[in-house]
Amino acid sequence: MMDKEKLRKADFFSGGLITLFGMFVIVKSLGMPMKDSWGGVQNVWYVSPAIFPLFVGTMLVLLGGMLIRTALKAIGFSGVATVIRYFLSSGFVSFLRSRETVRFYGIALLLFTFVFLMVPRVDFFLAAILFLLAFFCMFYLDRAELLLKLMLLYCGGMVALIFVLIVAESLATLLSHPADWFVLVFIVSFAGVVRAQISGDSQLGKKFRIALILALAAPFLIGMIFKYFLLVPMPFEGLIVEILDLIWYAEIWG
């Protein structure tokens, strides 16, 4: 959490956003049936579906207003002006480039690409291996210069994956599961690049080996518990799931 002064400055803006959001809720609620008929039922105001959202929206506007008032009492309009000036200054740019902020970008990048790009379209095991490997290499190896390089490499890989996904249908005639094959190649390349970057540093080398083992083992452990013991189908079943199914159902259980 931020310190008190920063909190009050942030409160002015978050209070504003909350107030605006409350207004949005009220406006949308006013569009709901209040006294008119809905589904053949003549409404009265007190059973309208709008009544509760209207109450919530009004409270958000009131509470947001209270927060703005408290913030202004503490920092004054001059404080607000300071914040706006800060947003336009080089100080804000250096904040955006600070180590903690860059780490946040890295975490957000990995989470968003995993959830929105890979999980619905790439074999879960491969997606999870890449996600974990990238996470471990960026944060467990913990070298600032390496973090930036790996983020760029990962971004490049994701852009290429989007391209592969776009042309996946045409590629499928040549190769089944083209996106899975791409991710597999990318995992190997990513690991190779990291190994090359840390070559000569025995401590990092040891950490990398642990990261690699864990990145490979954890998805199989988690995925197999869900898929074969809890009988939860994976979000996307591709190359690896097909192989595992073959082994699990055909070979092990006959």
Added chain:
Amino acid sequence: MLLDRIYAFFEIVASLAADPFTLGILFGSVFLGIMFGAMPGLTSTLGVALLTALTYSMDTPMAMVCLLAIYVGGTYGGSYASILINIPGTAAAAATAMDGYPLALKGEGGRAIGLTTTSSAIGTAISMLFVVAISPIISSFALQFTSFEFFLLAFFGILISGTLTSPDLVVKGWISGFLGLFLACVGRDQLQFYPRFTFGISELDSGIEVVPVLIGAFGIPQIIEVLKTQVQIGKAKKLQKIVPEIGTVIRNLPATVRSAFIGVGIGAVPGIGEDIAGWVSYGTAKNTSKHPETFGKGEYKGVLASETANNACVGGAMIPLLNLGIPGSPPAAMLLGALMLHGVTPGPMITFEHPTFIMEVAAILLLASMAMWVVGMLLAKQVVKVLRIPTPLFMPIIGVLCIIGSYSLGLSIFNLYLMLPVGIICYFLTSMGYPIAPLVIGVILGPMADENIRRALMVSQGSFMPIFQRPVSLILFLIIVFTVLSQTAWYKRGLARVKEKLFRSKHSAE
């Protein structure tokens, strides 16, 4: 009647304890919970959240054994990191670090852990007694409630949770609660089936899935915070003898019982978690001590006070959860989500729909406290080893578990599209001093508040007068008004003036 209940209770305890599979699950879950609690950054709430997905396919009693055991174990496990590395494993164990770490520095970490293990077990067992004794009273009382009372109760739950959990301004806690209520509005309304805030997205028609939202709200901010700030964990202090002397336990028994009462009381207040119970109990122990100057320098009573209270809070949180359907703490909110997934709707009707359910919960709590003591005493030295695992190694794995767990509840990828943005928003809210517990309580209590206010108005033909005509609603309404007014500047000024006058008249009389 009471004897019948006691007999039924011990019958359930015996039947659970006689099943080796149940015992295995119980011990395994307690151990997992302790590991979860011990690792800085992982909380019992997250433990319950992740296990909810894994227990989805189990039958309800077995799932409850798993979830309650991980809750009890997780709450206790936080003390390891607090005592041995001065970083609370969970927020609930934050107060434990005050005296636990100084004790470890003196080479008495083992004794401190032994004492916290015993006091945590006693705290959980005492709270179990309250679940058994108070539940029927509350349940029969709650049967008299009408829709107005349920609306006011839900509203009170959100307000009190916002008031007491806010780390900064109280108004932020309330905003958080109303944001949760907004999320509960999304989807088709329960009375007229009108689509509210669905924006044409068909997946939103059935409303927001509670469990993925809870996983996002508790899991994602935790992952981001731990990995972003990169906390350097110090080397854990060594453990010596763990089993506490029986004399020390008996000598501290009155303090243990008092702390357990505090824990149960705070746990029973909607939305207030184990962390507050720990701090209040620690503060009380310090204020009532003959030697308050020893607190913070390695005082056993300090460690005992916070650990007993935070574990007693578990049972306390079960009381409103089971009898009113209102979670007493964030992990209890998660538990409520899990219960709903298993088709159990906690509330006043639970004694009719599932007559033995409350007894089963109490029996599981008792067995979990025993299992926790056994595991704590036997495996403490092994559990300590998890403190050596670097956080960047287990946090991403928790991320994968959050994602696959959210997906598996309903097999919907849309759950993930909801979970992650909610998690990111909750991260920003947390960093700006907004508490997350009221938001979660809002999401859970929203449908209850919405449905009941409209039903109540339908019965009263749009009149709010029944609030003032029914004694329980009037009391709840006055408590709500008092909760709001107590936060105003003029009330605080007035209170300060009254205190000053009283203080002066006392001095002049002397």
